[in-house]
Amino acid sequence: MNDAADAVHAVEEAGITALLFDDLDGARRAIALGVVDRVETAPFALIRTTGGxxxxxxxxxxxxxxxxxxxxxGEGVAVLRLTDGFAEIGYAIAEPHEIVTLPAAIAPARDRPGIVGVAVIDGEQIELIDPHALFAGEAPVSTERPLCLLRCDGSGWMDTFLRPVLEASGYRCASWSDGNPNQPGAITLTMDDCPADVPLDAVLTLRRQVAATPGSTSIYRYDRTALIAALEARLTRAAGSKRNAA
Incomplete structure (x- = not known):
């Protein structure tokens, strides 16, 4: 069975409910209700083209x-806040309408990226948004981003240089002094001359010098690749420990 047939079969089996809406190009479309976390109006002041x-x-x-x-x-646009249970993206629309049940007969779409098929609802042909394609084609932001606690040394370097890098990579950041240093799941980042009194497996130590001293596990503070890799490794180990404990 091909992908289009699989999509039709899934709709037939599930009896999927969907949100009907007018899109910004004037077309009326629908999207599976299960992927819509909420609908809200976003002020234009909160929308920017950044990072391409x-x-x-x-x-x-x-x-x-x-x-x-x-x-x-107007002053804003209606936005569908979409989630797959882990990550989130927004979809700007003109106006939301009613909730409908998709019919069993869905015509597969061809050469229409982001559209899984076409259904007839109340006598009107309605394009069905493909949420799988939306999430596969974007870099969605996790709704449960890992927390990094920045143990700042007073120079402002972590807030100015490090925080933007971490947040752009999908991490939340907070000052080490603002929260519980032993918060479960959090990773503390500190400079080598400002040690943190937390378990070693929850700390990443950064150094100012390019070369490490013998036996040091610290990371050069401008080695972005090594830093992100170390954070991911800590998270992987923590997830494994959590599964084993369960």
């Missing part, structure tokens, strides 16, 4: 924002 694509500021962070046409008019 459009982003929406939400709860102190940013998520990718998809828009099939340029949002215009």
């Amino acid at each position: 694509r459009r982003h929406l500021t939400v709860e102190g962070g940013v998520i990718p924002l998809i828009a099939v046409a340029e949002p215009t008019g």
Whole structure:
């Protein structure tokens, strides 16, 4: 069975409910309701093209924002906050409508990226958004981003240089003094001359010198690749320990 047939079969089996909406290009489309976390109005002031694509500021962070046409008019735009249970993206629309049940007969779409098929609803042909394609084609932001506690040395380097790198890589950041240093799942980052009194497996030590002293496990503070790899390794080990404990 090919992908289009699989999509039709899935709809037939599930009796999927969907949200009907008007898109920014004037077309009426629908998306599976299960992927819609909420619908809200986003002020234009929170939408910016940064890092080569459009982003929406939400709860102190940013998520990718998809828009099939340029949002215009008024002071904001309606946004579908979409989630797969782990990550989140936004989809800008013109106006949400009612919730409908998709019919069993779905015509597969051809040469329409992001559209899984076409359904007839109340006598009107409606394109069905493909959430799998949306999440596969974006770099969605995790709704449960790991927390990094920055044990700052007073110079402002961590907030100025390190925090933007970590947040752009999907991590949350907070000052070590603002929260519980032993917060479960958090990783503390500190400089080698400012040790943190927390378990070694929850600390990454950064050094100012390029070369490490013999036996040191510290990371040069400008070695971005090594830093992100070390954070990912810690998270992988922590996830493994959690699974074993369960």
